[in-house]
Amino acid sequence: GAGxxxxxxxxxxxxxxxxxxxxxxxxxxxxxYWYRQRLGQGLEFLIYFQGNSAxxxxxxxxxxxxxxxxxxxxxxxxxxxxxxxxxxxYLCASSIRRDLAGFxxxxxxxxxxxxVL
Amino acid sequence: GNSVTQMxxxxxxxxxxxLTINCTYTATGYPSLFWYVQYPGEGLQLxxxxxxxxxxxxxxxxxxxxxxxxxxxxxxxxxxxxxxxAVYFCALSDRGGFQKLVFGTGTRLxxxx
Numbered sequence: 001g002a003g004x005x006x007x008x009x010x011x012x013x014x015x016x017x018x019x020x021x022x023x024x025x026x027x028x029x030x031x032x033y034w035y036r037q038r039l040g041q042g043l044e045f046l047i048y049f050q051g052n053s054a055x056x057x058x059x060x061x062x063x064x065x066x067x068x069x070x071x072x073x074x075x076x077x078x079x080x081x082x083x084x085x086x087x088x089x090y091l092c093a094s095s096i097r098r099d100l101a102g103f104x105x106x107x108x109x110x111x112x113x114x115x116v117l
Numbered sequence: 118g119n120s121v122t123q124m125x126x127x128x129x130x131x132x133x134x135x136l137t138i139n140c141t142y143t144a145t146g147y148p149s150l151f152w153y154v155q156y157p158g159e160g161l162q163l164x165x166x167x168x169x170x171x172x173x174x175x176x177x178x179x180x181x182x183x184x185x186x187x188x189x190x191x192x193x194x195x196x197x198x199x200x201x202x203a204v205y206f207c208a209l210s211d212r213g214g215f216q217k218l219v220f221g222t223g224t225r226l227x228x229x230x
Contacts, residue, residue: 045219
């Protein structure tokens with residue numbers, strides 16, 4: 001398929017364990033975003049990658065969260081020493097470089113539902 | 118900081134009823150405004166957008182007008198269908214910068230036959 005894919009679709013883990021979430025953006029999309037959606041809340045921005053530029057990590061909630069992306073390909077979001085409040089749906093989105101009108105649609109993946117017991 | 122407030126759901130309507138989902142925002146500058154929709158079992162999809170004041174975004178019979186004077190972007194549809202049942206998210210992004218999206222909490226719409 002040509003859409004954004006994420007894996008796993010569901011992850012159940014025990015408190016204190018590390019987890020790694022994966023995002024495969026649409027081919028050719030230079031920008032990649034991670035968001036999370038906790039139950040009953042809107043989506044919160046976590047981190048943004050644009051090509052080879054330094055990522056914007058301003059949305060990461062703590063130093064237990066980190067993300068990597070190699071070039072314009074796959075990204076992984078890692079949560080260390082998971083806590084129950086990390087339970088959420090983690091969404092990845094990608095878009096092409098900003099167009100002349102200043103807008104580029106973000107295309108979202110199906111998300112990874114993380115449950116921390 | 119930027120924020121979006123939208124009406125809480127669920128909104129329950131009968132088929133062919135008129136729909137309004139309210140959305141207001143707080144932002145510096147001149148953000149772009151969006152409505153995203155999440156159908157059951159599917160990912161978020163862009164429904165419509167407006168990038169400047171007085172613009173009207175429209176798609177699939179849905180409309181929303183960017184009202185700078187009231188800082189609002191209410192979603193409307195004249196006649197809803199059962200297939201419109203979904204969760205609707207209002208969002209904004211800075212027109213410059215990297216355009217991270219700031220979302221409202223979402224409004225669930227349930228349409229019955």
